[in-house]
Amino acid sequence: MRITNIHSHVFTGACAPDHFFRMVLPTWADRWADEIKYFLEKPWMRGLIKRLAGRRGDGLLLRYLQFLEAGTQNTQEQVFGAMRQAYSLLGPDTRFVALTLNMDHMDVLPSRHARIEDQLREVERVRAHYPDSFLPFVGVDPRHLQGEALVRWVREKVERRAFFGIKLYPSLGFFPFDPALDALYAWAQEEQVPIMTHCTRYGTHFTGGIQHVLPHADPPTLNPSSPVMPAIRDRVARYLAHPKARADAKYWGNALLHPQNYEPVLEKYPHLKLCLAHFGGDDQILGEAHKVQQWGIDPDNWHQEVVGLMQVWPNVWTDISYTLYKAEALRRILPLLAGPLGDRVLFGTDYYMTLREAPEADLVSRCRGILGPDLFARMASEHTDHYLRSRHFDPAVRFITARTVTPPTPAST
Amino acid sequence: MISAALLTPYLDTIIALVLLYALLSILVSILLEAWNKRIKLRGVFLQKVVYRMLDDPLNHNYGHLIYQHPIINAMRRDGNSYPHYIPAEGFANALIDVLAEQAVTLRYEAREDGTYAGVRMGAEDPLQVRLNKGVDGMAESELKQLFRNFMDRHRSAAGVVDVDGLKLELGRWFDGNMERAGGEYKNDQKHKLVFLGFLVAVGMNVDSLHLTRMFLLDTDLRDRMVAEADAVAERYTAEREALGTDSMATLALMRSMGVRHDGVVTDSLLRIAAQRLDTAERRALADAEAVVEHVRSWQLPLGWNTADAPLSWFCDPRPVQLPEGARPSQRAVLRHLQERNTPKAWSILQWLIGIFITGWSLSQGAPFWFEALVKLINIRRSGVKPQTTDERQHR
Numbered sequence: 116m117r118i119t120n121i122h123s124h125v126f127t128g129a130c131a132p133d134h135f136f137r138m139v140l141p142t143w144a145d146r147w148a149d150e151i152k153y154f155l156e157k158p159w160m161r162g163l164i165k166r167l168a169g170r171r172g173d174g175l176l177l178r179y180l181q182f183l184e185a186g187t188q189n190t191q192e193q194v195f196g197a198m199r200q201a202y203s204l205l206g207p208d209t210r211f212v213a214l215t216l217n218m219d220h221m222d223v224l225p226s227r228h229a230r231i232e233d234q235l236r237e238v239e240r241v242r243a244h245y246p247d248s249f250l251p252f253v254g255v256d257p258r259h260l261q262g263e264a265l266v267r268w269v270r271e272k273v274e275r276r277a278f279f280g281i282k283l284y285p286s287l288g289f290f291p292f293d294p295a296l297d298a299l300y301a302w303a304q305e306e307q308v309p310i311m312t313h314c315t316r317y318g319t320h321f322t323g324g325i326q327h328v329l330p331h332a333d334p335p336t337l338n339p340s341s342p343v344m345p346a347i348r349d350r351v352a353r354y355l356a357h358p359k360a361r362a363d364a365k366y367w368g369n370a371l372l373h374p375q376n377y378e379p380v381l382e383k384y385p386h387l388k389l390c391l392a393h394f395g396g397d398d399q400i401l402g403e404a405h406k407v408q409q410w411g412i413d414p415d416n417w418h419q420e421v422v423g424l425m426q427v428w429p430n431v432w433t434d435i436s437y438t439l440y441k442a443e444a445l446r447r448i449l450p451l452l453a454g455p456l457g458d459r460v461l462f463g464t465d466y467y468m469t470l471r472e473a474p475e476a477d478l479v480s481r482c483r484g485i486l487g488p489d490l491f492a493r494m495a496s497e498h499t500d501h502y503l504r505s506r507h508f509d510p511a512v513r514f515i516t517a518r519t520v521t522p523p524t525p526a527s528t
Numbered sequence: 529m530i531s532a533a534l535l536t537p538y539l540d541t542i543i544a545l546v547l548l549y550a551l552l553s554i555l556v557s558i559l560l561e562a563w564n565k566r567i568k569l570r571g572v573f574l575q576k577v578v579y580r581m582l583d584d585p586l587n588h589n590y591g592h593l594i595y596q597h598p599i600i601n602a603m604r605r606d607g608n609s610y611p612h613y614i615p616a617e618g619f620a621n622a623l624i625d626v627l628a629e630q631a632v633t634l635r636y637e638a639r640e641d642g643t644y645a646g647v648r649m650g651a652e653d654p655l656q657v658r659l660n661k662g663v664d665g666m667a668e669s670e671l672k673q674l675f676r677n678f679m680d681r682h683r684s685a686a687g688v689v690d691v692d693g694l695k696l697e698l699g700r701w702f703d704g705n706m707e708r709a710g711g712e713y714k715n716d717q718k719h720k721l722v723f724l725g726f727l728v729a730v731g732m733n734v735d736s737l738h739l740t741r742m743f744l745l746d747t748d749l750r751d752r753m754v755a756e757a758d759a760v761a762e763r764y765t766a767e768r769e770a771l772g773t774d775s776m777a778t779l780a781l782m783r784s785m786g787v788r789h790d791g792v793v794t795d796s797l798l799r800i801a802a803q804r805l806d807t808a809e810r811r812a813l814a815d816a817e818a819v820v821e822h823v824r825s826w827q828l829p830l831g832w833n834t835a836d837a838p839l840s841w842f843c844d845p846r847p848v849q850l851p852e853g854a855r856p857s858q859r860a861v862l863r864h865l866q867e868r869n870t871p872k873a874w875s876i877l878q879w880l881i882g883i884f885i886t887g888w889s890l891s892q893g894a895p896f897w898f899e900a901l902v903k904l905i906n907i908r909r910s911g912v913k914p915q916t917t918d919e920r921q922h923r
Contacts, residue, residue, distance in 0.1 A: 129592055129595075189595070189601070189604060189609075189610070190596055190601065227576070227579045227580060227583045227589065227591075228589070228592075229589050229592035230585075230588075230589055232587070232588055233588050233589045233592045233593060236588065236593060237592075237593070237596055239634060240596065242634075243634055243646065246636065246644075246646055274635075275633065275634070275635030275636065276635065276636035276644055277634065277635070277636075512638070512642060512643060512644055513642075513643050513644070514636055514643065514644045514645075514646070515643045515644070515645050515646065516646055
C-alpha cells in the first residue's frame, strides 16, 4: 500500500507578494518589515502572538506565522525535505501532492516576488530530484491566462508529467465560474485531470479592496443560464451592501469561496474531477458560526453544501486536509466516511499550514488512530490513486530519475 | 560691529557640540550596523537588489532563480538567511546556467518496462548552444534585449558566444549595480538612523540645550573640548587628504580613536560586510564601548544620575556647595543646574527639546559632523587668536 498525501504546500515566502504583510499589519509597518520578521521568528514572540491572536479569534496573524514557520525557508526543496522527514515512520514510499499557488494577482501593488512561472520552475527542480514522490499541481488564476492560452500552458506541463492536476484558490480574487476558465474545465474533464480547490471560510485572500474584485453584483459567468446564478448574485449583493463585510477580504472573500459557486461549472461539466478541499472546514463541521453567518449575509453551512454537491455530482471529491487537526471534527464525519460518499474523501494534511496546530507526524498518527488503519489506508491510497488517475498519469506506474539525454522509444499507448 | 573675541565663546561652544555629535554619530552607526547584522539585513538587501536587477515580468524573476542555483545557495549560512555577499564571478556563472537551463525541458515518458522515465530534452547541447536557445526562447522584453546585447558583444564571426568574455561582462554589470546599491542602502537606513539617534540621545541623556549652556558657562570644559576638536579636525583633514574620501577619512579617524568599526560609512558596503562576517557582532560591541569610553573621558555633563535632570525631578535634591573663592562662571553653572534640576514645566520642556535636537543631529551621520567640524575649526583659526584660560584669569 502506497500512501499519498493529497494536499500539501511547499511554496516559500518568496512566492508571496512583497506587500503580503498588509494582510496582517498596517501600511506603516512595511518599512519595519525586516525587524518585524526578525522578532516574529523568535519562538517566544510566536507563542505570544498565537495567544493574542487566539484570544481575538483572529487567524490573520497566525496565517503569517504559518508562512514564517515553514515558508521562510529559502527553497521549496527545503520545505519538501522537512515534510518528507515527518513521514519517515510511515515509509519512505509516501507520495505528496504539492499544490502551487498563483499569488501574482492577489495584490494591486507592484511586487518583485517569485511569480508563478518561477515558483513552477523551482517546483520542477524538486520534482526532478524526487520524481516518484513529489507530484505537484499547477496553480491557476484566470487573470494570468485565459481560455485556450491557459489550456496550452497547463496541458504542456501535464502532458510531460511535470504536473498532475490543477489548483484553484478563488479567494485570491476570482470566481470559479469565471469564463476565462471555461476552456480549461472542458479540457480537464476530457482528460480527467484532477482539480483541487480551496473551500473553507478561512484562508489566504486578496489583499486589496473589494472594488478590484467585486465592482458589482453581477460577475461574468461561463454558464449564464445556470439556475443558481441568481442566488449567487444575491449573495454577492449582500456582501457589497454590508459595510463590515465589504471592508475586509477575510469576510467578502467568502463570496468567492462559497461551494455553490461550483454549481454553474458542474452543470456545464458534470464529469469534472473536482475536489472541494477541507470538507467545508472544521468550524462548519462543528457548527460554529462564522461572522458572515451571524450577520445573515451568508447563512449556509459549507460542510453540508459540500456534502450536497457530492451527492448530486458523481465526480466531486473532498479531502480532510487541515480539518483533521480537530479530532472532534474528524469524529463527527466518521459516519460519512464509512458511507457511500466516503469513497470520494481523500487523505491530505495541508502541510505546512497545519504546523501551527501540531507537528505533521503527530497529525497523521492521530488521524490514523481515529479513522482506523483500514479506512485510513483506503483514503490515503485507493481513493487518492483513483483521484489522481488521468489520461496522462497512472498512479500505479513508477517514475525513474532522469538519467538519459537521448529520448527512449515511447511505449505504445 | 561685533568683535571676533566676543563671538569666540559661541563659536567654541558650537565646535564642542559638533565634536560630541560627530563621536556619538559613530556610536549610532555602530549600533545600526550591529542591528542590521543581527536581523541579517545585508543579505535581505542584497537579495532585493539582485531581484530588481533580474526581474522580468514577461519571463522570470531570474533573481529568484539564481538564488536557487547551487553556487549561490551554498553561500547561505542557514535555511533562513541570504548570502551577505555574492562574488561577481559566482553571479555570472549562476546567471548563465539559469539562462541556459531554459533550453532544457524535463519530461517523463512511459516505457515498455512499466515505468515513467525522465528525459532531459536539450541537455546534450553544449553550453553556448543552450544559452542561445534559452535567451532566444524568452518572450520579448528589455531584459532579453540586454542579455542579447551582452551576448552579441562576445559573439564570434561564426556566431559562437565566448562564455568567458560574457562572464566578465556580466560580472562588471553586477559590480556596477552593487556600487550603486551602497548609496541606496544608506538612504534605506535613514529612518533607522533617526530612531537610533533618539535612542542614544535618551539612553545617554544627551541634552543639547543643557550642554550648550554648560559649554558657554564652563570655560575649562569648553577649552578642553575645543583643544580636542582641534586635534581631531587636524587628524581628519590629514586622513582625508591621504585617502581621498570623507568616508574613508572618518574610518581612519575612528581607528585612531580605538574604534575598528568600518561599516556604514564605507562606499562598498556589501563587500566589507563579507570580510567581517564572523566576528562582526563582537566587534560592534567593543567598538561601541570604545566610543562611550572616549566620550566619558571628556567628563561631560551627560548620562543618568539621581542628582541630574530628569532623575533629579523624582529624587530629593542634594544641595551643591561651591568651594571658597568660586569664580563667577562657577556660580552661574550652579544657578543653571539648580534651575534645571527643579521639576518645572519649563525645565521639562527644555529637556525634551534638548533631547530632540540631539536625536535629530545624531541621525545626520558621522561624515556630516566631521566635515562641519573641520569647517568650524578653519573659521576659528582664520579669526582672532582666542584667549586661553590663563589669559582670561589674568585679566
